[in-house]
Amino acid sequence: MSADNKVIISVKDLKKFYNDGEVKALDGVTTDIRKGEVVVVIGPSGSGKSTFLRSLNLLERPTGGSITFEGNDIMAPSTDINKLRQKMGMVFQHFNLFPHLTILRNMTIAPMKLNGLSKEDAEKKALSLLERVGLADRAKAYPSQLSGGQKQRIAIVRALAMDPEVMLFDEPTSALDPEMVGEVLDVMKNLAKAGMTMVCVTHEMGFAREVGTRVIFMDCGRIIEENTPDQIFTNPQNERLKSFLQKVL
Amino acid sequence: MSEQNKLPAPEPALLNKTKKSNLILVFGILSVLFSIIPLAGIVFAVLAICLFVKNRSGMKAEIGKTLAMIGIVISIIASAVELLFFPLNNPPSWLSAIRSDFLVSSFWIDFENNFISEKRYMYILKGLGVTFEVTFFAVLLGIALGVVVALVRSSYDTLKEEMRGGFGKGLLWFFNKLCGVYLTVIRGTPVVVQLMIIYFVIFASSNNKILVAVLAFGINSGAYVAEIIRGGIMSIDKGQFEAGRSLGFGYVRTMAFIIIPQAFKAVLPALANEFIVLIKETSVSGYVGLQELTKGGDIIRSRTYSAFMPLIAVAIIYLVIVMFFSWLVSLLERRLKNSER
Numbered sequence: 041m042s043a044d045n046k047v048i049i050s051v052k053d054l055k056k057f058y059n060d061g062e063v064k065a066l067d068g069v070t071t072d073i074r075k076g077e078v079v080v081v082i083g084p085s086g087s088g089k090s091t092f093l094r095s096l097n098l099l100e101r102p103t104g105g106s107i108t109f110e111g112n113d114i115m116a117p118s119t120d121i122n123k124l125r126q127k128m129g130m131v132f133q134h135f136n137l138f139p140h141l142t143i144l145r146n147m148t149i150a151p152m153k154l155n156g157l158s159k160e161d162a163e164k165k166a167l168s169l170l171e172r173v174g175l176a177d178r179a180k181a182y183p184s185q186l187s188g189g190q191k192q193r194i195a196i197v198r199a200l201a202m203d204p205e206v207m208l209f210d211e212p213t214s215a216l217d218p219e220m221v222g223e224v225l226d227v228m229k230n231l232a233k234a235g236m237t238m239v240c241v242t243h244e245m246g247f248a249r250e251v252g253t254r255v256i257f258m259d260c261g262r263i264i265e266e267n268t269p270d271q272i273f274t275n276p277q278n279e280r281l282k283s284f285l286q287k288v289l
Numbered sequence: 290m291s292e293q294n295k296l297p298a299p300e301p302a303l304l305n306k307t308k309k310s311n312l313i314l315v316f317g318i319l320s321v322l323f324s325i326i327p328l329a330g331i332v333f334a335v336l337a338i339c340l341f342v343k344n345r346s347g348m349k350a351e352i353g354k355t356l357a358m359i360g361i362v363i364s365i366i367a368s369a370v371e372l373l374f375f376p377l378n379n380p381p382s383w384l385s386a387i388r389s390d391f392l393v394s395s396f397w398i399d400f401e402n403n404f405i406s407e408k409r410y411m412y413i414l415k416g417l418g419v420t421f422e423v424t425f426f427a428v429l430l431g432i433a434l435g436v437v438v439a440l441v442r443s444s445y446d447t448l449k450e451e452m453r454g455g456f457g458k459g460l461l462w463f464f465n466k467l468c469g470v471y472l473t474v475i476r477g478t479p480v481v482v483q484l485m486i487i488y489f490v491i492f493a494s495s496n497n498k499i500l501v502a503v504l505a506f507g508i509n510s511g512a513y514v515a516e517i518i519r520g521g522i523m524s525i526d527k528g529q530f531e532a533g534r535s536l537g538f539g540y541v542r543t544m545a546f547i548i549i550p551q552a553f554k555a556v557l558p559a560l561a562n563e564f565i566v567l568i569k570e571t572s573v574s575g576y577v578g579l580q581e582l583t584k585g586g587d588i589i590r591s592r593t594y595s596a597f598m599p600l601i602a603v604a605i606i607y608l609v610i611v612m613f614f615s616w617l618v619s620l621l622e623r624r625l626k627n628s629e630r
Binding site: 097099101122123125126128129130132134136137138139140149150153154198199202 | 451533546547551
């Protein structure tokens with residue numbers, strides 16, 4: 041479905057070395073992310089999937105290769121990375137809500153300071169987003185008063201408040217109690233249905249299968265196999281993918 | 290997905306409790322205010338403390354209780370002073386006996402000699418004023434210096450990988466090294482030596498001792514404040530920084546909106562403690578002839594040749610000041626702890 045959609049992020053031969061090349065977190069990753077795609081990245085721990093995701097908005101500075109976002113080389117000295125990051129929402133494993141601000145302020149601070157939205161507009165938007173994830177009544181609460189699942193839902197809508205083109209999810213459910221995973225995945229599913237372009241590092245194979253349009257399997261800093269969820273889960277080609285799936289499914 | 294997390298309606302008992310703690314606070318304040326009138330102060334203090342013992346709850350009650358205790362101490366001292374000196378037309382015979390005995394006791398003679406005659410208490414009062422003045426401005430200078438140094442050092446740590454080199458990076462490197470030297474030198478030499486160098490070497494032509502003391506203690510305190518604040522910045526989870534950056538905030542705005550407010554809150558008690566330490570440290574200003582509290586007591590000693598009274602008086606004044614500010618800091622700490630996490 042996505043082959044003819046336009047490419048938003050294009051990654052070429054991405055490399056990230058630590059200790060002068062002793063540790064290769066990313067060893068030549070090449071892929072394209074197209075508009076409307078839900079790309080799920082899976083793989084054993086230490087395979088470089090988080091590093092790959094964090095490179096996309098330059099939280100991790102690659103050692104080599106190139107990343108272009110909507111045609112702009114994000115590593116070029118002339119690129120304003122802060123402008124580009126506004127179009128790439130990110131959700132973290134540990135939520136990273138701002139504990140000194142209320143939920144509402146967490147969601148309005150970036151739109152107000154960066155997009156110049158007025159307080160009323162920003163709050164109206166934040167409240168409608170909170171409505172969408174069923175947390176409108178918690179607007180005045182502080183993050184410490186929320187459960188893990190609620191925090192992660194807030195983290196998602198905080199990123200959405202900036203109207204991003206792409207959403208990056210870095211193991212969004214890994215730090216949650218099992219009974220709270222569902223509510224966060226529901227929000228992500230709705231987001232995917234609404235047509236948001238998503239790149240998602242996760243261990244939730246059910247989510248990958250149901251919502252993903254493409255699954256990338258990474259190991260040792262390389263993309264080992266890349267295919268539709270159906271093919272990946274029912275007809276894996278690579279031995280390492282097969283043994284990985286045996287362990288996690 | 291619909292949680293009902295509304296707060297439970299406040300129970301009547303809870304309401305009663307806040308009312309009571311307000312009452313304790315009011316009685317505590319009244320006990321201090323009325324401590325000039327011998328019995329009234331103690332009556333209010335006893336009321337406040339009785340209420341507190343019956344239901345100990347909340348910050349206001351704690352403050353009220355401590356004020357009541359202060360009120361009792363002041364009341365006792367004030368009553369004793371009034372008993373001995375309040376002018377009466379016809380004092381009862383037992384009181385005049387006490388009064389005439391007291392006036393010839395060695396304690397009173399010593400006291401009068403050290404503090405009353407030739408208005409020697411002015412040395413203490415003026416000295417106290419100077420001590421507060423120096424401490425206050427030194428703290429301001431120290432915090433300003435400390436914040437700048439802490440920002441330079443932590444910025445260098447986080448930005449050295451991100452920056453692409455060139456002039457900006459070189460400048461930051463230079464300032465980082467400069468701050469490193471500042472911290473090493475200031476923390477590696479005694480404050481008395483720094484004070485004397487500033488007075489006798491750098492400001493040899495000027496005689497503004499207060500300015501010299503403010504500079505010396507401010508520069509000295511800045512080094513310690515810098516490390517306190519840097520510790521606070523580093524104690525903030527790295528994820529907070531990443532969250533700020535991923536929303537599109539640049540380095541400076543992430544620091545200003547996300548990191549500094551949290552770090553400041555974390556280090557507020559430590560900063561307040563630095564202020565308390567500084568009050569005591571200024572006692573060495575006498576080395577350059579500044580007449581602050583300690584020097585004031587010492588001058589009285591050199592006039593009267595009795596060391597006990599003036600030095601003990603100075604010690605008690607420092608102790609009371611430090612106890613008072615430590616109490617404020619403990620209140621602050623508890624409030625910060627209550628407010629979140």
